[in-house]
Amino acid sequence: MLGVINRTKAWFAGRCGQPLLQAYYDLYKLLAKGAVYSRTTTWVFRAGPMVGLSAVLVGMTLVPLGGKPAPLAFAGDFILLAYLLGLMRFFTVAAALDTGSSFEAMGASREVTFSALAEPALLLGLAVVARQTGRFSLSGMYGGMALETWRQAGPVLALVAAALMVVLLSENARLPIDDPNTHLELTMIHEVMVLDHSGPDLAFIFYGSALKLWVFAALLVGLVLPLRTGHAWLDVGAALGGIFAVAVAVGAVESCMARLRLVRVPQLLVGAAALVALALILTLR
Amino acid sequence: MVLILVLIPAVIGGVAFLVRNDPLRRAMLVATAVTHAGLTAACWVHRPAATAGGWLVLDAAGLLFLSITSALFLAAAVYAVAYLRREHDHVTRDAVEGFLFSNAPEATFTGCLLLFLAAMTLVTLSQHVGLLWVAVEATTLASAPLIYFHRHHRSLEATWKYLLICSVGIALALLGNFFLAVAAGSTPLVFGELVARAGQLNVPWLKAAFLLVLVGYGTKMGLAPLHTWLPDAHSESPPVISALLSGALLNCAFLGIIRMQQVCAAGGLGDFSRTLLVGFGLISMAVSAVFIVGQTDFKRLLAYSSVEHMGILALGVGLGGAGVFGAMLHAVNHSLTKAMLFLVAGNILGAYGTKSAADVQGALRVLPVSGVLWVAGLLAITGSPPFGLFLSEFTILKAALDAGRIGVAVTYLALLAVIFVGMATIMLRMAQGVSLRIAPRRESWTAVVPPAALATVVLVLGIYLPGQLTHLLRETAHLLGDL
Amino acid sequence: MTLNVILILVVLINLRVLGASRIEASVRIVALQGILLGLLAVLEHYGDLTVSVWMVAVGGAVLKGVVFPWLLLRAVRSTDVKREFEPFVGPIASLLFGVAALGVSFSLARRLPLPQAAHSSLLVAVALFSILVGLFLIVARKKAISQVLGFLVMENGIYTFGVGLVRQSPLLVELGVMLDVFVAVFVMGIALFHISREFDHINTQELTTLKD
Numbered sequence: 001m002l003g004v005i006n007r008t009k010a011w012f013a014g015r016c017g018q019p020l021l022q023a024y025y026d027l028y029k030l031l032a033k034g035a036v037y038s039r040t041t042t043w044v045f046r047a048g049p050m051v052g053l054s055a056v057l058v059g060m061t062l063v064p065l066g067g068k069p070a071p072l073a074f075a076g077d078f079i080l081l082a083y084l085l086g087l088m089r090f091f092t093v094a095a096a097l098d099t100g101s102s103f104e105a106m107g108a109s110r111e112v113t114f115s116a117l118a119e120p121a122l123l124l125g126l127a128v129v130a131r132q133t134g135r136f137s138l139s140g141m142y143g144g145m146a147l148e149t150w151r152q153a154g155p156v157l158a159l160v161a162a163a164l165m166v167v168l169l170s171e172n173a174r175l176p177i178d179d180p181n182t183h184l185e186l187t188m189i190h191e192v193m194v195l196d197h198s199g200p201d202l203a204f205i206f207y208g209s210a211l212k213l214w215v216f217a218a219l220l221v222g223l224v225l226p227l228r229t230g231h232a233w234l235d236v237g238a239a240l241g242g243i244f245a246v247a248v249a250v251g252a253v254e255s256c257m258a259r260l261r262l263v264r265v266p267q268l269l270v271g272a273a274a275l276v277a278l279a280l281i282l283t284l285r
Numbered sequence: 286m287v288l289i290l291v292l293i294p295a296v297i298g299g300v301a302f303l304v305r306n307d308p309l310r311r312a313m314l315v316a317t318a319v320t321h322a323g324l325t326a327a328c329w330v331h332r333p334a335a336t337a338g339g340w341l342v343l344d345a346a347g348l349l350f351l352s353i354t355s356a357l358f359l360a361a362a363v364y365a366v367a368y369l370r371r372e373h374d375h376v377t378r379d380a381v382e383g384f385l386f387s388n389a390p391e392a393t394f395t396g397c398l399l400l401f402l403a404a405m406t407l408v409t410l411s412q413h414v415g416l417l418w419v420a421v422e423a424t425t426l427a428s429a430p431l432i433y434f435h436r437h438h439r440s441l442e443a444t445w446k447y448l449l450i451c452s453v454g455i456a457l458a459l460l461g462n463f464f465l466a467v468a469a470g471s472t473p474l475v476f477g478e479l480v481a482r483a484g485q486l487n488v489p490w491l492k493a494a495f496l497l498v499l500v501g502y503g504t505k506m507g508l509a510p511l512h513t514w515l516p517d518a519h520s521e522s523p524p525v526i527s528a529l530l531s532g533a534l535l536n537c538a539f540l541g542i543i544r545m546q547q548v549c550a551a552g553g554l555g556d557f558s559r560t561l562l563v564g565f566g567l568i569s570m571a572v573s574a575v576f577i578v579g580q581t582d583f584k585r586l587l588a589y590s591s592v593e594h595m596g597i598l599a600l601g602v603g604l605g606g607a608g609v610f611g612a613m614l615h616a617v618n619h620s621l622t623k624a625m626l627f628l629v630a631g632n633i634l635g636a637y638g639t640k641s642a643a644d645v646q647g648a649l650r651v652l653p654v655s656g657v658l659w660v661a662g663l664l665a666i667t668g669s670p671p672f673g674l675f676l677s678e679f680t681i682l683k684a685a686l687d688a689g690r691i692g693v694a695v696t697y698l699a700l701l702a703v704i705f706v707g708m709a710t711i712m713l714r715m716a717q718g719v720s721l722r723i724a725p726r727r728e729s730w731t732a733v734v735p736p737a738a739l740a741t742v743v744l745v746l747g748i749y750l751p752g753q754l755t756h757l758l759r760e761t762a763h764l765l766g767d768l
Numbered sequence: 769m770t771l772n773v774i775l776i777l778v779v780l781i782n783l784r785v786l787g788a789s790r791i792e793a794s795v796r797i798v799a800l801q802g803i804l805l806g807l808l809a810v811l812e813h814y815g816d817l818t819v820s821v822w823m824v825a826v827g828g829a830v831l832k833g834v835v836f837p838w839l840l841l842r843a844v845r846s847t848d849v850k851r852e853f854e855p856f857v858g859p860i861a862s863l864l865f866g867v868a869a870l871g872v873s874f875s876l877a878r879r880l881p882l883p884q885a886a887h888s889s890l891l892v893a894v895a896l897f898s899i900l901v902g903l904f905l906i907v908a909r910k911k912a913i914s915q916v917l918g919f920l921v922m923e924n925g926i927y928t929f930g931v932g933l934v935r936q937s938p939l940l941v942e943l944g945v946m947l948d949v950f951v952a953v954f955v956m957g958i959a960l961f962h963i964s965r966e967f968d969h970i971n972t973q974e975l976t977t978l979k980d
Binding site for chain 3: 415416418419422423425426429430433436437438439441442443444445446448449452453456459460463467489490493516517520521
């Protein structure tokens with residue numbers, strides 16, 4: 001996905017851009033390097049990337065794609081997903097704080113504030129979908145979604161989709177909330193937290209954030225594109241196409257918008273939460 | 286025929302904007318006022334028929350309020366001639382803060398004044414709920430430029446508050462009208478029909494409608510706690526406008542409320558509506574009492590007194606029975622007295638140049654006639670015999686006691702006493718004593734005759750109620766359902 | 769179904785105005801709300817479209833979508849003030865109030881069942897929500913122009929209620945109501961102009977000379 005995003009941005013800028021699989025080349029390069037650990041860090045710093053990656057890998061097993069049930073599914077698993085992502089975030093933040101540098105702490109505090117505002121939007125949005133389909137596990141919810149659901153409750157689902165898009169941009173540190181390419185002190189959020197990691201640790205974090213992007217995109221695509229033709233390869237193929245489209249959309253948004261002022265980001269997130277609250281009120285009525 | 290009452294002031298008001306000659310315009314103003322009063326008097330003799338498909342009907346309540354409006358407008362128009370001549374194209378120094386300000390063009394003033402009369406007439410004539418609303422909003426819009434006659438920041442502030450608060454209130458009344466429409470279903474929204482078919486009205490929606498209309502038109506009427514625009518608007522506007530606002534406009538808003546109350550009473554919600562009216566009435570009296578005691582500005586004093594009397598009106602209607610008769614009589618008495626007081630206050634302001642009560646002394650010597658009228662007005666407005674307000678307030682008190690509501694009666698008396706003490710302290714101190722700064726002066730007859738005439742009428746009404754008036758009041762009270 | 773979509777758009781516009789900070793954008797978006805409501809009027813009466821319905825709907829849409837923003841933007845531009853709202857209550861708190869108001873209006877709407885069925889079940893709730901948001905904007909903003917905007921949003925809410933429910937409202941009354949609102953906004957625009965000339969700003973927080 002990262003490759004597609006970067007390629008889209010390059011296309012907008014008129015450049016040729018990186019190869020699509022650049023991310024994998026970067027991972028391979030990082031894994032081969034040795035890690036450097038600062039003397040002020042403890043086991044938290046070393047554990048952070050690994051815990052994060054494992055958390056998101058477990059989370060991926062919960063997420064369905066193309067209407068097919070996920071490897072793991074049980075009632076209430078979407079709450080577990082949210083908490084796994086939270087765990088990943090917690091350990092990244094803890095590792096950042098562990099370095100003892102105020103630079104990373106600043107990024108950590110921003111990240112935590114924004115996630116605190118984005119999480120209600122995510123959970124309430126998933127709750128709306130659960131109420132709409134009547135099931136409580138992610139596979140059930142997305143399995144139960146079909147084109148009729150959109151016809152019945154179109155506006156509600158549109159609101160949830162919009163909010164999910166904002167949450168996607170926020171949680172994955174994309175513009176207009178955070179610029180992944182910046183390295184200026186005042187503007188970094190995610191980048192600054194992982195500044196001290198190197199080698200395989202950085203590779204884990206990099207891959208972990210890429211997987212997190214996939215998770216959110218899958219949630220969004222399952223909501224927006226509920227194609228249930230009954231043929232497995234057609235549904236999964238459509239879902240993959242949807243993920244590709246989401247990546248292009250993210251790239252487009254990144255190219256067209258500038259980063260928001262930091263005071264505006266909470267307003268945007270509360271706005272997304274308000275959209276989801278409206279959707280919730282409409283479904284509960 | 287009834288439509289002429291509205292059209293004449295409206296048309297001449299429109300023309301007044303274009304007339305350049307000042308004396309001609311003032312003559313037009315007085316002529317319109319006289320014509321309007323004459324036509325109203327004719328309506329007393331021979332009640333005109335309904336027009337516009339039953340939308341414009343001059344029933345008893347309408348005739349009562351129309352007569353008050355017409356009489357006040359005549360007095361105000363006569364007073365305004367001299368006032369405009371004095372204030373015309375004048376750059377004045379403000380007494381309170383010392384800056385220079387000018388006045389609005391006289392054409393705007395006269396034109397808006399006549400449109401204001403037209404709108405108020407329309408309010409008294411409307412029998413259709415929607416038309417009543419349009420007319421009340423029109424009065425707000427016509428009177429806003431009038432408040433902003435003296436072009437300075439205080440009057441601008443007063444105008445803005447008036448415009449915004451009253452528009453919001455009236456918008457809520459519009460929502461109440463829509464609720465009423467839902468409650469009415471297929472019944473046309475004419476008050477007569479609504480009362481006749483009141484049994485079919487949907488009760489929860491009717492309740493909500495009454496509440497909204499009470500809050501909405503109550504804002505316009507000056508019921509506390511929605512009265513916040515009133516002291517500012519009535520104190521910053523020219524005395525002519527204050528007189529009309531207090532005397533005529535508040536009554537028009539009250540008319541809207543009591544027509545709604547009529548529908549509610551017929552629909553079985555009489556107790557609900559009456560309780561609300563009594564509550565608002567007592568709160569208005571209490572709030573005004575708090576602000577009257579220790580008031581420093583004598584025009585604001587009169588404005589808070591208006592709030593008090595609107596409270597008394599609401600209380601009277603809320604008590605039912607003889608209270609409704611008392612409230613209608615009180616409306617007549619209060620309007621005449623308050624208009625007189627504001628005109629006299631205008632004279633005092635003109636002579637002393639200040640609105641602060643502490644700076645005014647010896648009005649009895651400086652302005653003999655106005656001083657006497659000021660003291661007489663004090664006695665009248667606080668309800669002392671032999672003036673008319675004593676009778677009306679006493680009737681309301683008797684109604685409270687007859688209904689067994691001792692608590693209400695005791696509160697009512699206590700608040701009246703507090704207000705009497707508060708107002709007397711301030712107003713008597715202004716009248717007595719010797720003024721060292723201002724020399725006694727002659728007063729022009731146009732500044733004195735209108736208030737004197739009004740005072741005489743109030744005095745007469747205290748001693749003797751003409752048969753025709755009693756008949757009209759009783760008819761109005763019956764119309765409003767005094768059971 | 770389309771009615772629901774329009775009503776939800778109206779709600780979104782209200783939320784946007786609550787969270788907005790630039791005056792001109794807010795004025796334009798309230799104008800859009802007015803146009804949407806004109807569309808709502810046409811769709812609601814789709815069964816029996818008469819000339820009077822068309823007149824009211826189109827007249828209302830033109831008035832609110834074209835005339836009012838022109839008047840208000842002219843007033844704002846002539847006053848030469850800073851183009852941002854300076855609220856007493858910040859955007860986030862306003863949005864949270866908006867969500868609370870949404871809950872309140874939906875629960876109130878359930879308590880007031882309509883005797884005649886409207887085409888959309890959201891109508892009463894959205895109308896009440898607009899009224900609450902309008903009142904909030906009047907109270908919680910410093911600039912005089914935002915008070916006028918709040919008044920417009922409130923009128924939009926009342927209009928929503930009227931459109932959906934009162935089918936037999938005579939043409940004359942509807943026109944009278946529109947005329948009144950137009951003159952009100954016009955007079956308010958003039959007052960705004962005077963205020964800015966007199967005070968060099970349009971902060972109503974400064975209008976506190978008159979008090980006891």
